[in-house]
Amino acid sequence: MSLLHPWMLLALPLMALPVVIHLLNQRRYQTKSWAAMLFLMQAHQAQRGHAKIRQWAILAIRTMAIGALILAASRPLMDGLAGWSFGNGADSTIFVLDRSPSMQQTGLSGESKLQSSVQRIANVFSKWGRSDFAVIDSVYEEPSTLLSVQSLIDSRHGRSASNTADIPAMLNKAVEYSRRNQSGSTDVWICSDLRLADWKPDSSDWLTLRESVRDHPGSMRFHLLAYPEQPPSINRSIRVKEIWRVRGSEASEVVLSIEVACDVTAHPPSEVPVMVEINGVSTRFIVKFDGNAVAQHEFRIPIAPHNENGWGHLSIPADANLADNDAYFVIDEVTIRRVILVSESADVSRVLKLAASVSPDTGTETGAEVEWVEPSQFDALSLDEVALVVWQASLPDDSTSLRIESFVNRGGQVVFFPPSQLESGLELVGNNAFNGVRWSRWVHDQGRAMVESWRRDQDLLVVTSNGEELPVDELQIDAYGKLEGDITVLATLSGGDPLLARVPTAKGGVFFCTTLPSEKFSSLAENGVVLYAMIQRAIDQGLISLVSSSQCIAGQVPRSMTQSLASWHRVAGDQSTSSSEYAFQCGVYEIDSEQVRSGQGVAGGGNSVAVNRSEAEDQPGLATVALLQGLFDELDFTRVDGALDQESTGASEVWRFFLLAMLGALLFEAILCLPRSLKKEIVPKSSSQTSSWASLRIAKAENETA
Structure with missing residues (x-):
């Protein structure tokens, strides 16, 4: 107790x-x-x-009697059946199960957090003698009635999944279920390991939950069976950051950019072996850690030139959590790197076209296809297969801005350079703005400026895969344009003005470079490396959106692809996975050709899809006690911490028993x-x-x- x-x-x-x-x-x-x-x-x-x-x-x-009163005031919790016998029972009980990958962590006994929580629920409630139980898990998110609590152990609800849970959404489903069944009192048991990615503390569903419970005609109590601690172990995870195919004149290669993270509570490893399987052929690599918890590596794997499509599988040795030891990918046909260049200056266009057209891989036959057009010709172009739009002209008008915004929402990239009118001192026609950002004026009389600071950890100026920094500090800026609006500065000049900025967007990328690649205004063209890296990285980010339908996140597969899961066939992954959960389980799946022809398959004519866990699942943040108290503010909420390799069962408050004992003693x-x-x-x-x-x-x- x-x-x-x-x-x-x-x-x-x-x-x-x-x-x-x-x-x-x-x-x-x-x-x-x-x-x-x-x-x-x-x-x-x-x-x-x-x-x-x-x-x-x-x-x-x-x-x-005095002792019973003191014990009742201390709010005792009693384990197992005794606690529930003395505790206040409920008309209905709903179990909310977190089946996310982090719940697959195991202890010394080999039992995972999910298995432990399900087993303890079955041990406690099977002795209750009631049958009005329901379960909501993070895959289906819809209540299912249980004929018996013991059936929960072998059911689909107690098996692991690869998608991130949505705890507030499931709790709202529980309130709706209780209201629909007109339950007088309802107990909701939440089984989770408190990962922030699963609890989503910023979600508006928490406010909806508190309001729904206050308006509920009956009473609802929330109990959390938490597994916050990490037993001493080493857990590693692997994921594919980027994948692209390089086709040469005689051979082709698959370039894999992977990330191996190590969550260490014991002795950290110095290296991790990685098995790479492509179309059934396996290769072994070694990833070394240099003292950091995350190691990034780039592999180049030769493949037969005639293999236009294929699939691959990455795996690392077994550790405390098997759910994050695998990653899958699909090899598509080589995607053409298409770029549209909108410019009014022939000199500037020549430099930008050169930076975009040169391929980043020396073994390829051709680089990007760059189409140079004037602003008036842009609306007539199709953006379906375009990765990047480079805009060096007056900002687009409203109708053109809508097209570009749609392109960005699809995942496309846009880089704006100052228009010729700005650097010529002419008044901008219309002085348009894009996403609330516009050009202000041209600065050319404050002397030469240097780059004072820049973001090395993300976006276009990030360090290379080898950890080397771009020579951004060597740039010399003689003239630049000022910006107005809400921007995120990626590179700052010595005077405090931005050289490179990003406009906040939900998807895609919108960037503003405030100077021009001309020897009259900057050393961008002379330096070459920084401009080339910026343009090529923007193209790479835009290409991801063109092949994203074949690389999906578990639980976030497009609805058009999941309308007929019966047409999905497993190629690689867990063999015990039910076909109804293919979109929630890591693996490689093939879709029937009829599904593809009907427009519900993979974009680009492919018929394979790789499903992986979300990147948020590898983030270690946990919900704190203060955060939980805020989320369940004004609600009846209790927490019971569980532990792996521990035989104790769930607990219930039994202060009512001590009050009854005190009253009985006083009566006697x-x-x-x-x-x-x-x-x-x-x-x-x-x-x-x-x-x-x-x-x-x-x-x-x-x-x-x-």
């Missing part, structure tokens, strides 16, 4: 209060020998023994304190008999009050 308020036990010495009062009361009487009373005392010796027993019983009951004490019924007595007539009789009554009264 555990206590929610153990500090209340400091009041336990108050249990001695009845004893202290009794002893102080005894000091009020002094015993004196009186010969006339000796005979009477001996005559009533038997009755005096019974009176003592009753007095001690009353004293013990009073002591226990009151019964014992009732006066005894007096038998009919003969009153003596003589004076001597009267004196003896009075002395007897006095002695009897003293014995009863002692």
Whole structure:
């Protein structure tokens, strides 16, 4: 048994209060020998023994009543069936199960967090003798009625999945289920390991939950069976960051950019072997750690030129969590790197076209296809297969901006350069804005500026795969344009103005470079490396959106592809996965050609899809006690921490039992304190008999009050 308020036990010495009062009361009487009373005392010796027993019983009951009150105030929790027997039962019970990959972490016994929580639920509630149970898991997110709690162990609800859970959405489903079934009181049991990715503390569903519970006609209690601790172990995870295919004149290669992360609570490894399987052929690589928890590596694997499509599988040795030891990918046909260049300056266009058209891979036959157009010709172009739009002209008008915004929402990339009118000192026609950002004025009279700082960890100026920095600090800027609007600065000049900025977007990328690649204004063209890296990385990011339909996140597969899961066939992955959960389980799946022809298959004519866990699943953040209290503010919420390799079961508050025990003790004490019924007595007539009789009554009264 555990206590929610153990500090209340400091009041336990108050249990001695009845004893202290009794002893102080005894000091009020002094015993004196009186010969006339000796005979009477001996005559009533038997009755005096019974009176003592009753007095001690009353004293013990009073002591226990105070102790029961103190224990009730400390809010005790009792494990197993005893806790639920003494706790307050509910009309219905709903189990909310987190089946995300992090719940697959195992202990020394080989039992995962999910298996442990399901087993403990079954152990406790199978003895309840009730059958009104329901379960909501992170895959289906819809309540399912259970015929028995034991059936939960072998059901689909107790098996692992690869998608991230949505705890607030499931809790709202539980409230809706309770309301629909008109339950008077409902207990909701949440089994989770408190990963922030699963709890989504910023979701508006938490506000909806609190409002729904307040409006619920019955009562609802939320209990969390949490597994926050990590047992001493080494857990590694692997994922594919990027994949592209390089076709040469004689051979082709698959370039894999992977990330291996190590969550260490024991001794960290110095290297991790990685098995790469492509179209059934396996290769082994070694990834070394240089003291960091994350290692990135790039593999180049040759493949047969005639293999236009294929699939691959990455795996690392088994550790504490098998759910993050695999990653899958699909090899598509070589995607053409298409770029549209909108420019008004022939000199600037020549430099930008060169930076975009040169392929980043020396073995390829051709680089990107760059189409140079004037602003008036842009609306006539198709953007379906375009990865990047480079815009060096006045910002587009409203109708053109809508097209570009749609292109960005699809995942496309846009890089804006200052228009010629700005650097010529002419007034901008219309002074348009894009996503609230516009050009302000041209700065050319403040001397040469250098790059003071830049973001090395993300976006276009990130360090290379070998960890080397771009020579951004070598750039020299003689003139640049000022920006107005909400931007995220990626590179800052010595005067404090931005050189490269990004406009916040949900998808895709919108960038503003404030200078031009001309020797008159900057050394971007002369330096070459920085401009080339910026353009090529923007193209790479735009290409991801063109092949994203074949690389999907578990639980986020497009609805058009999941309308007929019966047409999916597993190629690689867990063989025990049910076909109804293919979109929620890591693996490679083929889609029937009829599905593809009907427009529900993989874009680009492919018929394979790789499903992987989300990147958020590898983030170690946990929900804190303060955060949980805020999420369940004003709701009836209790938390019970579980542990792997621990045999204890779920717990329930049993303070009501101690209150009932206290009331029962006080009632029994009151019964014992009732006066005894007096038998009919003969009153003596003589004076001597009267004196003896009075002395007897006095002695009897003293014995009863002692």
